[in-house]
Amino acid sequence: MSRNILPKDLETIFIKNILFELSDKEFLAIIDSQMSNLKKYVEGEECIEIFNFFTTSSNKTINYRKILAHSIWGKNIDLHKLDNERIKQINRKQEKFISINKIINIHDWLSGGTTITYEGVDGIEHKIVFEYPFDRFIINTASLVGSIYYDDKLVPVSSNLEGSIVKELDRFRSKGNNHALEDLLNFIQLGEYKNIANKLGR
Helix, strand or coil: CCCCCCCHHHHHHHHHHHCCCCCHHHHHHHHHHCHHHHHHHCCCHHHHHHHHHHHHCCCCCHHHHHHHHHHHHHHHCCHHHHHHHHHHHHHHHCCCCCCEEEEEEEEECCCCEEEEEEEECCCCEEEEEEECCCCCCCCCCCCCCCCEEECCEECCCCCHHHHHHHHHHHHHHCCCCCHHHHHHHHHHHCCHHHHHHHHHCC
C-alpha cells in the first residue's frame, strides 16, 4: 500500500502514543500545535471528512479526538516501523504472554472484533482482542484493523508474542468444540491475517 509517510518527528509522536509512551493529552496538544504541517497529509474523501469532524466537532473529549487523529493520519505512518518499535518495547520491558488458566468470556463485537477475556495462571484477568477487517479504507492506528492486541497493546506480526497467543488458543481449541476459537485461529493460520498485514505494510 503506497502512502505519503509523515516526517520522522511527527511519525514518532503517533508511534509513542500507540505504544502508551506518550499520554493522549500530550499527544493531542502536539497535534494541535502541528496542525499546519499535518494538514498536508490529509488525503482521500474519508480522511477529509474525518478531519472536518476533528476540527469542528463540539465533542472535545480526549479519547474521541485521539481516535479521529489516528484515523486521519494512520495511513501516513510506517506500520512496519511501528511493529519494530513494539518489539523493542516488549524486549525492553520483558513482556510475556501469561498462559490461560480458564477462559471467562468470548465476545464478538458488531463492529467486527472479538475479545477473549481469560484468567491467567497468575490469577489476573487478561484480554486478547482480534480486530477484524470490517473497514479497509481507514487505517486507524489507535485500533488497527486486522490486528491482534494483548492487554490493550499491539501484537507485532510474526513475533514471539503472536506465536505464544496462537499456540495457547490452539491448545484450548483441542480441548473441545469451540467454534469461536476455530474461527479466530482460521483467520490467523489460513492466511487472511497475514494478507491484511502485508496490504497495510506491516
